[in-house]
Amino acid sequence: MAEVLIAELIQRLDQLEADADYPDDINGLYCCRLALDALEQGNYGIAAILIDAQGKVIAQAENRVFSAGYSSHAHAEMLLIDQLEQGLDCPPEELTMLVSLEPCPMCLARLILSGIASVRYMAPDSYGGMMSHAERFPPAWKNLAQLQNHYEAYISSGVRVLAADIAATNLGLLRKKLLSHIRP
Ligand SMILES: Nc1ccnc(=O)[nH]1
Numbered sequence: 679m680a681e682v683l684i685a686e687l688i689q690r691l692d693q694l695e696a697d698a699d700y701p702d703d704i705n706g707l708y709c710c711r712l713a714l715d716a717l718e719q720g721n722y723g724i725a726a727i728l729i730d731a732q733g734k735v736i737a738q739a740e741n742r743v744f745s746a747g748y749s750s751h752a753h754a755e756m757l758l759i760d761q762l763e764q765g766l767d768c769p770p771e772e773l774t775m776l777v778s779l780e781p782c783p784m785c786l787a788r789l790i791l792s793g794i795a796s797v798r799y800m801a802p803d804s805y806g807g808m809m810s811h812a813e814r815f816p817p818a819w820k821n822l823a824q825l826q827n828h829y830e831a832y833i834s835s836g837v838r839v840l841a842a843d844i845a846a847t848n849l850g851l852l853r854k855k856l857l858s859h860i861r862p
Pocket of ligand 1: 725755
C-alpha cells in the first residue's frame with residue numbers, strides 16, 4: 679500500500695517541470711526528491727537544503743527520526759543546522775534554508791539561533807508548523823526571530839502540493855512508530 683503511494687509520488691515528481699516564473703521551483707523539486715528518499719527509508723517525508731548567496735546548494739539533509747532507533751531531534755532542519763555549526767565554508771548570514779514543510783516549534787527555536795539569513799518553507803503545516811506563528815514565541819525568542827526572514831517559498835502550486843503530499847504520506851504509520859517510543 680505505502681509502496682504504491684510512494685511509486686505514485688515518484689511518478690508525479692518525474693512528470694513535474696520547474697516553472698521559470700517561480701525562482702524556488704528547481705530547488706523545490708530537488709527538496710521533494712530528498713523528501714521522497716526520507717519517506718522510502720521509513721522517516722517523515724521532509725527534507726531541507728542550504729543555498730548560498732550565488733544560489734548554489736551547499737548542504738542538504740533529510741528527516742532521520744526513525745533511521746537509528748528513534749532520534750526525536752533528527753528533523754531535516756536540525757541536521758542541516760548541525761552541519762552548519764560543525765563547519766560549512768559559508769557564513770550563516772549569507773545562507774537561505776529551503777525546507778519542504780513548515781518548521782515545527784523545536785526547529786524554529788534552533789533556526790532563530792542559527793544566524794541563517796532566510797528560511798523559506800514549501801508546504802504550510804497548519805497542524806504542527808510554528809513558523810507562521812513565530813509571534814507567539816516568548817519575547818526573547820520573538821525578538822531574535824525578527825532578525826531572520828521567514829517566507830513561503832516561491833514555488834508553483836504543483837510543487838507545493840507535491841511537497842505537502844510527500845510530508846502527509848504514511849502519517850498514520852509514523853504516528854504509531856512515534857507513540858511506540860514515547861508511550862511504549
Ligand atoms: N518541518 C519539519 C517537520 C517535521 N520533521 C521535519 O524534519 N521537518
